[in-house]
Amino acid sequence: MIFGRIKSLDAILATAEKKSLTRSLGAFQLTMLGIGAVIGTGIFVLTAEAAQKAGPGMMISFIIAGFVCAFAALCYSEMSSMVPVSGSAYTYSYAVMGELIAWIVGWALILEYAIAAGAVSVGWSGYVVGLIQHAFGINIPHMLVRGPYDGGLINLPAMLIAGLVTWLLVIGTKESAMVNAVLVAIKITALTLFIVLALPAMNMEQFTPFAPLGFGGISAAAASIFFAYVGFDAVSTAAEETKNPQRNMPIGLIGSLTVCTVFYILVATGVVGTVGAQPVSGPGGQVLAPGSIELANQCAAIKDAAVVCSKEALAWTMREIGWKQIGNLIGLAAGLALPSVILMMMFGQTRIFFVMSRDGLLPAVLSKVHPRFHTPHVITIITGLFVALFAAFFPVGLLADISNSGTLFAFAAVSIAVMVLRRTDPDRHRPFRTPAVMVTAPIAILGCAYLFYNLGMPTKLMFVGWAVVGLIVYFSYSRHRSHVGRGLVEVHEIDSDAPPQPVPPIV
Numbered sequence: 001m002i003f004g005r006i007k008s009l010d011a012i013l014a015t016a017e018k019k020s021l022t023r024s025l026g027a028f029q030l031t032m033l034g035i036g037a038v039i040g041t042g043i044f045v046l047t048a049e050a051a052q053k054a055g056p057g058m059m060i061s062f063i064i065a066g067f068v069c070a071f072a073a074l075c076y077s078e079m080s081s082m083v084p085v086s087g088s089a090y091t092y093s094y095a096v097m098g099e100l101i102a103w104i105v106g107w108a109l110i111l112e113y114a115i116a117a118g119a120v121s122v123g124w125s126g127y128v129v130g131l132i133q134h135a136f137g138i139n140i141p142h143m144l145v146r147g148p149y150d151g152g153l154i155n156l157p158a159m160l161i162a163g164l165v166t167w168l169l170v171i172g173t174k175e176s177a178m179v180n181a182v183l184v185a186i187k188i189t190a191l192t193l194f195i196v197l198a199l200p201a202m203n204m205e206q207f208t209p210f211a212p213l214g215f216g217g218i219s220a221a222a223a224s225i226f227f228a229y230v231g232f233d234a235v236s237t238a239a240e241e242t243k244n245p246q247r248n249m250p251i252g253l254i255g256s257l258t259v260c261t262v263f264y265i266l267v268a269t270g271v272v273g274t275v276g277a278q279p280v281s282g283p284g285g286q287v288l289a290p291g292s293i294e295l296a297n298q299c300a301a302i303k304d305a306a307v308v309c310s311k312e313a314l315a316w317t318m319r320e321i322g323w324k325q326i327g328n329l330i331g332l333a334a335g336l337a338l339p340s341v342i343l344m345m346m347f348g349q350t351r352i353f354f355v356m357s358r359d360g361l362l363p364a365v366l367s368k369v370h371p372r373f374h375t376p377h378v379i380t381i382i383t384g385l386f387v388a389l390f391a392a393f394f395p396v397g398l399l400a401d402i403s404n405s406g407t408l409f410a411f412a413a414v415s416i417a418v419m420v421l422r423r424t425d426p427d428r429h430r431p432f433r434t435p436a437v438m439v440t441a442p443i444a445i446l447g448c449a450y451l452f453y454n455l456g457m458p459t460k461l462m463f464v465g466w467a468v469v470g471l472i473v474y475f476s477y478s479r480h481r482s483h484v485g486r487g488l489v490e491v492h493e494i495d496s497d498a499p500p501q502p503v504p505p506i507v
Helices: 009-019 027-038 041-082 088-096 099-136 156-171 177-201 214-229 245-275 293-301 313-320 324-358 377-393 396-424 437-453 457-481
Strands: none
Touching (some): 009 088, 027 177, 027 245, 041 088, 041 099, 041 214, 041 245, 041 313, 041 324, 088 396, 099 156, 099 324, 099 377, 099 457, 156 324, 156 377, 177 313, 177 324, 214 245, 214 437, 245 313, 324 377, 396 437, 396 457
16 A cells, blocks of 8 residues: 555654754744755856756746745645654655655655755866866866766866765764854855845846746746755754744745845846846757757857856856956855755765665665764765765756755655645644645645756656666565564654754854
């Protein structure tokens, strides 16, 4: 039965109650938490990708992606407040819709975390290579800083940063909340500086044509830009530490997403108004696919004289309008701040793998803890190896889209779980209740489906292929070894030797 093998919600809650966290966060702290968790990575690394898909219309894409996030976040908040353990959507699905759905969600979360870490590694590489070139005059050959899809051979800097973060995770070095807060401040300061300098230099003619590829292009860009909002679930998972969550959670979620969307639109306006954002076309006039070898060749032909050709769009824009040193500073800010995002993504990945392994769905060796460092070194090394390989050979846009496919699936599953649990267990205590859930949840599900539909065909095929592999693994291995299937009632989400949660920024 597809909805069989439910992980006991009562067992999860009984274990979670031992944490007894203090409810201390108000609406303002939640809003700041959300802004710190969301702003940064996507806008730094995906602006050029969005410009190639939508032109100036990418400003609308940010609004669409933020709108879908808001509804998904409201559903996510009910589950995270009711099931306050850090197994994420995997645990929520296991408790509500059964093991098979939970397995598929957990399998999809691998796409969200590991491939997102690869995407951020590639974004970091673009900014650091640009900084080295413009600040020190050292030109690194494209063959060594771009993957095969992007006109190169291998992206060594991206591979190296992924390897460094993996090493830090294995030896047990985790960033403190204070360090994370400083890095968040660096990101926000860099983006604010960009807005202040770019907006006065705008030329309104750059906004025409506004949507060169029509609404389809805007929708495609929204599906990619969704990556820029990943992190908003940091607000949802803080529900158990929130005073008056029914009032403060919606304020924190909607407030932080609104501020981030305004921030993103201002940055996009600065890029479009100063250097333009029209898609690059091939010799025959056809618009080239983002991340394609054809686009890389055309960018080489025009000597990268377009923002869509840049691997460091915001720094490139600053240099183009005469602020060369500010461009270098933005490159430095990205170089400092983005590794912490890679670290948080890989924390999330190792935690999901760890819990799935402890549940018997993956081999027990994956949850083996190092005797000296007390970290799950096996799964950390395996995850790091794959992240490094993704970063070495694939362009940032493709990685972001693949990551989005996993994220959208997981958020849709949580939205379904909220509705199912309202029917099957209506009397259970809910510290936060999703407003108008029978309207909010379907909008979240349809929004996720809409963005998924607008991802590129290669991305959708890759997601389907990944899901098929996951089902083969489940029915050939996991189903027969599942602890729940064998009648064992266990909750490993808060085991003392589990990987630490990603550290949320303190504000």
